[in-house]
Amino acid sequence: MIRAITSALALFGFLFVSISTLANEGTIAFVGATIIDGTDAEPLEDGVLVVTEGRVRSVGPRSEVTLPAGAEVVDVSGKFIMPGLINAHGHVGATVGLNGNGGYDRANLLRQLGLYARYGVTTVNSLGGDEAAGFQLRNEQFTSGLNRARIYTAGSVVVGDSEQAIRDEVNRNADMGADFIKVRIDDNLGATQKMPRPFFEALVDQAHTRRLPVAVHLYYLDDAKFMLQANADIIAHSIRDLPVDQEFINMVTERGTCYIPTLTREVSTFVYESIPDFFEDPYFLKEVEPAIIEELSTPERMSRIAGSRSAQTYKAQLPTAMENVGTLHNAGIRVAMGTDTGPPARFQGYFEHMEMHMMVDAGMSPLNAIRSSTGVAADCIGMGDIGTLEPGKWGDFSVLTENPADDIRNSHSIESVYIAGNLVPNE
Numbered sequence: 014m015i016r017a018i019t020s021a022l023a024l025f026g027f028l029f030v031s032i033s034t035l036a037n038e039g040t041i042a043f044v045g046a047t048i049i050d051g052t053d054a055e056p057l058e059d060g061v062l063v064v065t066e067g068r069v070r071s072v073g074p075r076s077e078v079t080l081p082a083g084a085e086v087v088d089v090s091g092k093f094i095m096p097g098l099i100n101a102h103g104h105v106g107a108t109v110g111l112n113g114n115g116g117y118d119r120a121n122l123l124r125q126l127g128l129y130a131r132y133g134v135t136t137v138n139s140l141g142g143d144e145a146a147g148f149q150l151r152n153e154q155f156t157s158g159l160n161r162a163r164i165y166t167a168g169s170v171v172v173g174d175s176e177q178a179i180r181d182e183v184n185r186n187a188d189m190g191a192d193f194i195k196v197r198i199d200d201n202l203g204a205t206q207k208m209p210r211p212f213f214e215a216l217v218d219q220a221h222t223r224r225l226p227v228a229v230h231l232y233y234l235d236d237a238k239f240m241l242q243a244n245a246d247i248i249a250h251s252i253r254d255l256p257v258d259q260e261f262i263n264m265v266t267e268r269g270t271c272y273i274p275t276l277t278r279e280v281s282t283f284v285y286e287s288i289p290d291f292f293e294d295p296y297f298l299k300e301v302e303p304a305i306i307e308e309l310s311t312p313e314r315m316s317r318i319a320g321s322r323s324a325q326t327y328k329a330q331l332p333t334a335m336e337n338v339g340t341l342h343n344a345g346i347r348v349a350m351g352t353d354t355g356p357p358a359r360f361q362g363y364f365e366h367m368e369m370h371m372m373v374d375a376g377m378s379p380l381n382a383i384r385s386s387t388g389v390a391a392d393c394i395g396m397g398d399i400g401t402l403e404p405g406k407w408g409d410f411s412v413l414t415e416n417p418a419d420d421i422r423n424s425h426s427i428e429s430v431y432i433a434g435n436l437v438p439n440e
């Protein structure tokens with residue numbers, strides 16, 4: 014009898030423990046780190062971050078967060094947690110090595126999304142050149158099993174020879190499920206012709222009819238003002254011809270437009286005129302094929318870039334682009350991190366770190382550069398469930414050994430990356 018009761022109690026106890034453990038299966042508590050949460054808040058020392066089924070369950074000081082029974086505890090004392098970086102302007106496409114047409118397919122896209130993820134870039138907003146395989150990967154990512162970077166897609170960069178053709182192409186992208194409409198208003202430093210301005214007005218009108226924001230590739234201040242008047246939503250590159258003026262600042266402020274500088278895109282146009290310093294950076298070398306470095310280091314290639322009028326113009330205008338970042342940030346404009354990585358020699362993952370470093374060089378504080386790369390970027394691209402470490406958001410974040418808020422170059426000290434609470438594999 015006693016034995017039966019004991020067994021019954023033991024069984025009950027076993028069941029109780031099993032059920033309560035089951036209730037917290039897939040719950041991980043990261044304990045003891047300084048947490049930078051991607052919001053306007055100051056970093057939280059000795060914090061606890063609890064992730065359940067891929068999403069943030071709670072975050073706060075160790076003294077206030079109760080660890081759920083059965084949670085797996087990861088001791089991250091003395092370390093730093095920041096949200097996954099969001100590249101508000103990148104490309105996930107056909108590049109393989111230095112070949113821009115190596116193949117647009119699922120395997121190549123997954124390779125690139127893994128690469129971004131290993132560098133702590135947990136979301137990339139692919140602004141153009143996206144085909145069915147990219148949309149498919151976007152559709153598959155809303156799961157607690159994810160362990161590669163998230164992708165959002167714009168579809169094709171819209172062009173057309175009439176307003177109707179433009180509207181049709183916007184519709185084609187919208188029907189595929191695009192998150193954005195991307196358009197270029199640019200003459201490539203005088204080498205090509207821009208579409209007539211009414212085409213852009215038709216494009217914005219059609220995109221907004223389909224409830225899609227418009228991201229604009231541009232170069233000139235005058236085009237930027239025109240596109241703001243036409244109600245475009247996101248400025249996807251720096252204004253590089255002139256310093257921004259008060260009229261522009263007022264227009265952006267009134268409309269709440271986001272500005273994505275893509276400073277490293279400028280760097281990529283001219284930096285291979287000689288051997289860049291980062292060719293010796295272990296954080297770069299850990300992911301790049303030696304053959305790519307070799308190819309970029311050939312004297313013929315370097316002298317071609319040194320003699321390229323467009324490369325040298327972009328180089329000469331980079332200080333203007335950087336000055337504009339500082340001016341706009343100081344004026345309270347939302348600046349989102351973006352790089353235009355993806356095309357050959359714009360290195361996915363590594364360049365997002367370089368971009369943050371350059372944003373600090375342009376006058377932002379390290380913490381603001383991190384906000385621009387996380388919470389602000391999510392806000393700019395309209396994705397409400399990523400970018401900050403707040404309850405309900407996806408558990409996308411990095412653990413670092415050095416404090417990036419002290420020195421943004423500490424962003425290279427990422428030790429591990431989690432997406433939806435899953436550890437990103439090392440390769």
Ligand SMILES: [Zn+2]
Binds near residue numbers: 102103104140141353
């Ligand atoms: Zn781009």
